[in-house]
Amino acid sequence: MSLLAxxxxxxxxxxxxxxxxxxxxxxxxxxxxxxxxxxxxxxTLMRACLGLIPAEGRVAITGRPLAELAPAERxxxxxxxxxxxEIAWPITVEALVALGRHxxxxxxxxxxxxxxxxxxxALEMAEVSAFRTRPxxxxxxGERARVLMARALAQEAxxxxxxxxxxxxxxxxxxxxMETLGHLGAEGKAVLVSLHDLTLAARHCTRxxxxxxxxxxAEGPPEAVLSPATLAAAYGVSAFHAADARGPIVVPTxxxxx
Amino acid sequence: xxxQRLVLPxxxxxTLALFAASLLLGPAGAPAxxxxxALLTGDNPALALVMREIRLPRxxxxxxxxxxxxxxxxxxxGYLRNPLAEPGLLGVSAAAALxxxxxxxxxxxxxxxxxxxxxxLGGAFAATxxxxxxxxxxxxxxxxxxxxxAVSSLAGALTSLVLNLSPNPFAASEIMFWxxxxxxxxxxxxxxxxxxFILAGMGLLLLLARDLEALTLGEDAARSLGIPLGRTRALxxxxxxxxxxAGVAVAGAIGFVGLVVPHLLRPxxxxxxxxxxxxxxxxxxxxxxxxxxAARLIAPERDLKLGVLTALVGAPFFLRLxxxxxxxxx
Numbered sequence: 001m002s003l004l005a006x007x008x009x010x011x012x013x014x015x016x017x018x019x020x021x022x023x024x025x026x027x028x029x030x031x032x033x034x035x036x037x038x039x040x041x042x043x044t045l046m047r048a049c050l051g052l053i054p055a056e057g058r059v060a061i062t063g064r065p066l067a068e069l070a071p072a073e074r075x076x077x078x079x080x081x082x083x084x085x086e087i088a089w090p091i092t093v094e095a096l097v098a099l100g101r102h103x104x105x106x107x108x109x110x111x112x113x114x115x116x117x118x119x120x121x122a123l124e125m126a127e128v129s130a131f132r133t134r135p136x137x138x139x140x141x142g143e144r145a146r147v148l149m150a151r152a153l154a155q156e157a158x159x160x161x162x163x164x165x166x167x168x169x170x171x172x173x174x175x176x177x178m179e180t181l182g183h184l185g186a187e188g189k190a191v192l193v194s195l196h197d198l199t200l201a202a203r204h205c206t207r208x209x210x211x212x213x214x215x216x217x218a219e220g221p222p223e224a225v226l227s228p229a230t231l232a233a234a235y236g237v238s239a240f241h242a243a244d245a246r247g248p249i250v251v252p253t254x255x256x257x258x
Numbered sequence: 259x260x261x262q263r264l265v266l267p268x269x270x271x272x273t274l275a276l277f278a279a280s281l282l283l284g285p286a287g288a289p290a291x292x293x294x295x296a297l298l299t300g301d302n303p304a305l306a307l308v309m310r311e312i313r314l315p316r317x318x319x320x321x322x323x324x325x326x327x328x329x330x331x332x333x334x335x336g337y338l339r340n341p342l343a344e345p346g347l348l349g350v351s352a353a354a355a356l357x358x359x360x361x362x363x364x365x366x367x368x369x370x371x372x373x374x375x376x377x378x379l380g381g382a383f384a385a386t387x388x389x390x391x392x393x394x395x396x397x398x399x400x401x402x403x404x405x406x407x408a409v410s411s412l413a414g415a416l417t418s419l420v421l422n423l424s425p426n427p428f429a430a431s432e433i434m435f436w437x438x439x440x441x442x443x444x445x446x447x448x449x450x451x452x453x454x455f456i457l458a459g460m461g462l463l464l465l466l467a468r469d470l471e472a473l474t475l476g477e478d479a480a481r482s483l484g485i486p487l488g489r490t491r492a493l494x495x496x497x498x499x500x501x502x503x504a505g506v507a508v509a510g511a512i513g514f515v516g517l518v519v520p521h522l523l524r525p526x527x528x529x530x531x532x533x534x535x536x537x538x539x540x541x542x543x544x545x546x547x548x549x550x551x552a553a554r555l556i557a558p559e560r561d562l563k564l565g566v567l568t569a570l571v572g573a574p575f576f577l578r579l580x581x582x583x584x585x586x587x588x
Contacts, residue, residue: 050482075484086476088339089529099472102483107468135529151475155483 001028001062003077003159003190004049008057011041011048011214018044019055020214026192028158031185033205033222034194037235040211042194043083046161049192050080061159075103079157083164083194085144090135093147097122097132100154118154125180126150127173141168149177153184160184162193166200178204198239202226203247210234226250262533265526269540273321276547280317281309283551284558315449316441320547322449322456323441323509326501328542329535331516332523333463336470336531337494338399341524344517345502348402348495349385349409351513354506355437356413356420357381362433363420375451375507382503385409386495395488398477402491439510439565441550452504459501460539462493467532469493474531512565514572515542521579545571 004026011019019041026032034042048055051066051074059066061077069077079100087096100122101115111119123129126146131139136147149165162181166174178200181191185206195201201208201222208225210218212234218225226248231239237252281297282290288305296305297314330345337343345351357377358367366373392405417437424430469490472480481487505512519541520534527533546564549571553562 047478052478052481070484071481071486072484075482078482080479080482082476082478082482084476084478086339086479088474088476089524089531091474091529095528095530096474099475099483102468102472102485148475 002026002060003028003062004192005060005063006045006049006057007060009045009048009059010056011044011053012056013044018214019048019211021057022211022214022216023057024209024216024219026159026190028188028190029185030206031181031191031193031204033201033208034192034211035196035198035201035208035225035234036211036217039213041214042211043163044214045211046080046163046192046194049161050074050078072103075155075157077157078159078161079152079155081149081152081160081162081165083167085141085148087136087144087148090137092133093128093136093139093150094119094123094132096136096147097128097150097154100151100156103155103157118156122150122154125153125183127176142170142173145169146173146177149180153180158189160189160191160193162191164194164196166195166197174200198226198231198250198252199248202250223248232256262528265533265537266540269523269537269544273540273544273547276544276551277317277321279551280320280547281313284308284313284554311445312443315444315446316550317547318449319441319444319452319509320550321543322453323505323512324515324543324546325539326456326460326505326542327512327515327546328519329460329463329539330498330502331542332520332531332534332538333466333470333494334498334516335520336473336534337466337490338403339473339476340399340403341521342517343403344513345498346410346511346513346516348389348406348498349413350382350499350502351506351511352410352413352417353381353385354378354503355381355511356417357384358436358507358510359417359420359433362429362436363424371447372451375448375504378507379455379503381413382499382506385413386499386503390491390495395491435563436510437565438563439512439568440561440563441509442561444508448508452508455500455504459497459499459504462497463501464535466490466493466497467535470531470535510563510565512546512568514568514576515545518572518575518579519545522575 002025007023009019009022010017036042047053049059061069098111098119101118123132126149128147128150139147145168152160166177181193182204184191205222208222210225217234218230231237236256238254238256240251240253242249282293293309296302297309300306327345334343335341357380358374361367361374361377389405389409393401421430421433469485472483472485477487520538523537523541524534527537549564549567553564553567556562
């Protein structure tokens with residue numbers, strides 16, 4: 001089943017398009033990596049998928065046009081982890097993760113047993129249950145990133161859009177987080193995750209979408225998208241390509257100057 | 259720390275006690291029991307008149323306006339995710355004051371007693387419309403703050419201009435004293451005028467609980483959680499304009515309640531922006547009632563202005579808060 005379908009999505013800021021005529025589909029079970037240089041339009045594309053900014057073209061979620069979905073209904077289908085890791089007040093980690101249950105709760109209702117179970121699972125998955133009672137604002141950058149991930153997981157939405165969730169994470173936690181995304185895929189959910197680490201993208205995503213200057217430059221299996229020619233065209237870098245038993249290794253090694 | 263569920267009952271009890279104190283303490287000096295009997299039964303007509311026509315409306319206005327200021331402060335701090343936000347930030351208070359000052363200056367206030375509060379309310383709503391017009395319905399928190407500061411400054415400048423042009427020093431000092439804020443000599447007419455707006459405004463602000471929770475994560479995350487922020491903004495601004503505008507209209511500009519009370523109570527409710535709303539309403543009511551009782555007890559013959567007293571009490575609290583925050587961050 002197609003969870004997210006973009007058809008000729010275009011987002012303009014002023015006269016020039018930031019996202020330009022992009023079409024692709026994400027099905028249940030897929031972990032799709034969204035890669036591309038800074039300013040390629042990755043964040044803009046995700047925000048347009050949620051209707052946070054006006055866009056041309058069509059966005060369909062579970063086959064239904066985005067505009068037809070009420071905000072609360074959409075929030076039960078799509079979870080979004082923004083790149084900005086804003087936490088305004090020093091509420092506890094537990095309380096923050098429980099915010100992910102908002103779309104499932106009636107106004108003023110207490111957390112139900114299902115809500116509490118979802119929060120517990122999310123705390124475990126993101127490995128943050130150890131500091132559940134600490135104020136979320138007092139955590140380190142990496143801990144904060146994992147807590148916010150837990151919040152998005154607690155939403156239990158079939159589709160997760162995660163904008164650079166591993167930025168600032170140490171290698172172990174970056175690997176754990178990518179594995180968590182893989183588990184979501186294995187459960188039949190779908191993930192669109194923007195990444196800058198090409199090896200993580202190659203090893204943990206079932207498919208990659210490469211944006212450059214707002215346009216879709218390449219789409220397909222990681223090995224095909226991360227070919228030397230495409231990397232040179234997209235990023236202007238050469239890369240060391242290798243592989244071990246668990247998948248490809250892609251490490252940028254040099255700048256190609258035209 | 260106080261268990262969370264005791265916070266609201268405790269604050270409610272304090273508010274009730276201060277409401278009773280505001281009702282029973284005053285220059286008439288009658289014993290509390292006799293005052294209460296006169297209020298309820300009406301025997302002793304002179305005392306009953308004092309209780310029913312002077313003390314009761316004054317205590318009710320203290321309760322309502324204090325609650326409005328505390329609640330609006332908590333709502334705006336939550337909405338703007340800024341601990342320095344207060345009702346005055348959006349220009350509501352300054353514009354309401356300008357409306358009132360214009361009523362004085364044009365002489366309408368002397369001709370028609372209702373002209374002053376009505377023009378103040380008009381000022382509050384005009385300022386809100388202007389701020390929304392400037393910042394846009396979908397604009398972010400920063401544009402809203404900037405628009406509020408701009409409208410506030412303009413209203414303040416125009417108020418100064420009116421003071422500057424006022425025909426004689428007595429008119430100017432009358433305006434000045436009104437601006438300092440007071441609950442003295444208010445009647446049922448004031449309660450009838452401000453009450454509905456305060457209740458309606460507070461009702462709108464209390465609907466914000468869920469939205470403010472989600473906004474802890476920022477505007478994009480809140481919208482992705484299904485919160486329609488256009489509605490949030492309408493509730494926050496409309497509620498503040500009605501509740502605080504009505505408060506300023508009948509009592510003048512009373513500062514510091516909306517800033518300090520949410521601050522003091524935020525740690526008590528575990529920093530939850532939604533649980534802060536009812537707590538700040540009760541805290542604001544307690545604070546204003548206490549200040550009004552103090553104004554009557556400290557210098558009954560000098561008509562100590564309420565706005566002066568809230569600032570005098572509020573500022574040291576605030577200094578202490580800054581001090582402890584600095585030590586915690588150091």
